[in-house]
Amino acid sequence: xxxxxxxxxxxxxxxxxxxxxxxxxxxxxxxxxxxxxxxxxxxxxxxxxxxxxxxxxxxxxxxxxxxxxxxxxxxxxxxxxxxxxxxxxxxxxxxxxxxxxxxxxxxxxxxxxxxxxxxxxxxxxxxxxxxxxxxxxxxxxxxxxxxxxxxxxxxxxxxxxxxxxxxxxxxxxx
Numbered sequence: 001x002x003x004x005x006x007x008x009x010x011x012x013x014x015x016x017x018x019x020x021x022x023x024x025x026x027x028x029x030x031x032x033x034x035x036x037x038x039x040x041x042x043x044x045x046x047x048x049x050x051x052x053x054x055x056x057x058x059x060x061x062x063x064x065x066x067x068x069x070x071x072x073x074x075x076x077x078x079x080x081x082x083x084x085x086x087x088x089x090x091x092x093x094x095x096x097x098x099x100x101x102x103x104x105x106x107x108x109x110x111x112x113x114x115x116x117x118x119x120x121x122x123x124x125x126x127x128x129x130x131x132x133x134x135x136x137x138x139x140x141x142x143x144x145x146x147x148x149x150x151x152x153x154x155x156x157x158x159x160x161x162x163x164x165x166x167x168x169x170x171x172x173x174x
Contacts, residue, residue: 003035014061016045018071025055029083029110036060038089047071052080059087062094064113068101075126079106087114090141094118097137100127108132115139119147120161123174127151132159139163148174 004014014036017023025032034056036043043061044053047069058064064086067079079100086097094117098108101124113120113135120137122144123130128151136159137145145161148154149172161168 001033001035004037004040014040015043017048017051019048020050021048022052023054023056024052027055029055030057030085031055033057033059040089041095042066043086043088046079047076049076050078052082053084054080054082055084057085057087060089062089062091062117063099064088064097064116066095066099066101067103067106068099073102075102075104077103077105079103080109081111082107082109084111085114086111088116090115090117092117094141096120096122098122099124100130101125103127104129106130108135110134112136113138115141117141119143120145120164122147122149123151123154124149125151127154129153131155132157134158136160137162137164140165142166144168144170146170147172150174 042063046067097113097116145164
């Protein structure tokens with residue numbers, strides 16, 4: 001278990017990956033946990049292409065995983081989120097369990113997303129040619145189980161959504 005120290009209000013994330021790499025739990029799904037303090041915006045922020053995260057649990061953060069290049073606003077590619085267990089903070093003001101924003105040719109596979117304040121899994125703003133498969137969303141407070149917005153050519157299949165504040169799966173301009 002890796003527990004982060006609280007950061008100041010101007011720091012977006014405690015765990016931040018900004019270069020290509022693989023982080024994989026050798027003991028299997030759920031055996032390694034990243035924990036962030038209450039009130040933190042993200043648990044895991046990824047702002048680089050070619051990142052693979054496999055077999056971890058993430059506890060806390062308004063967003064469980066936020067994948068976007070907010071620095072140079074370029075499109076990220078080849079992101080793999082596999083065999084993850086997420087328990088985001090579902091308090092008001094929280095975000096999505098997993099957010100891909102401007103991410104292409106990437107995969108979300110066999111992930112379990114606990115109760116999220118917004119969407120369980122969201123592909124947004126030119127996140128195209130991505131696959132979301134074999135995932136379980138265990139509820140959302142305000143929005144959808146899986147949302148695809150302003151994105152094309154994605155594959156969404158073999159997922160389970162146990163409850164949501166709105167639609168199970170929604171496509172908006174997709």
